[in-house]
Amino acid sequence: MEKLLSRIKELGLKITVPRRQILNVLNESNKPLTISEIVNKCGGADFTTVFRTVKLFSSKGLLQSTNFNDKQLRYSLIKKDNHPHHILCKNCGKIEELEICIIDKVRKLTDYRIVDHSMEFIGICPECKK
Ligand SMILES: [Zn+2]
Ligand SMILES: [Zn+2]
Numbered sequence: 360m361e362k363l364l365s366r367i368k369e370l371g372l373k374i375t376v377p378r379r380q381i382l383n384v385l386n387e388s389n390k391p392l393t394i395s396e397i398v399n400k401c402g403g404a405d406f407t408t409v410f411r412t413v414k415l416f417s418s419k420g421l422l423q424s425t426n427f428n429d430k431q432l433r434y435s436l437i438k439k440d441n442h443p444h445h446i447l448c449k450n451c452g453k454i455e456e457l458e459i460c461i462i463d464k465v466r467k468l469t470d471y472r473i474v475d476h477s478m479e480f481i482g483i484c485p486e487c488k489k
Contacts, residue, residue: 360386363436370419377401377408381416382436390454391425391433391445427479448484455484 363382367374384400385392392400398409413434416422425433427447433454435443444457457480466473 366421370421372415372419377404378412380404381409381412385422385434385436388435389456391423391435391443393431393433397434424477425479426477427481444478444480446480446482448487449481450483450487453484 360383363386364374364379367378367382372378380401381397381404384397388400394406394410394413397413398404398406401409413422417424417434421437422434423437423442425435425445427433427445442460444460445454446457447454460478462473462476465471465476
């Protein structure tokens with residue numbers, strides 16, 4: 360958490376109570392969260408404030424958004440050298456982190472400087488498959 364706060368300062372952003380709360384919630388979550396989930400976990404924080412803060416953090420490269428094509432973007436913190444990808448069970452809604460990414464392969468394959476990418480999976484989890 361201290362590291363996160365110093366990154367915020369490095370970015371020239373003021374540390375306000377809602378910003379700290381939102382970072383804390385995202386930091387403690389092991390899955391990406393929707394804006395409403397962040398609002399709930401912040402205990403009565405204002406939706407607009409959370410929305411604006413999340414957009415701000417995203418634009419500064421602190422957050423990554425995950426889109427499972429269900430009209431709800433979910434957000435998670437980008438840790439240094441490590442950004443999460445996820446798999447969603449469309450039956451029970453469980454979300455798990457994936458520890459793979461093919462960005463290096465794509466970089467090699469295309470010689471592009473990659474500025475953004477997304478890679479999400481939707482499936483039926485082992486429990487629901489039974
Ligand atoms: Zn499931
Ligand atoms: Zn990736």
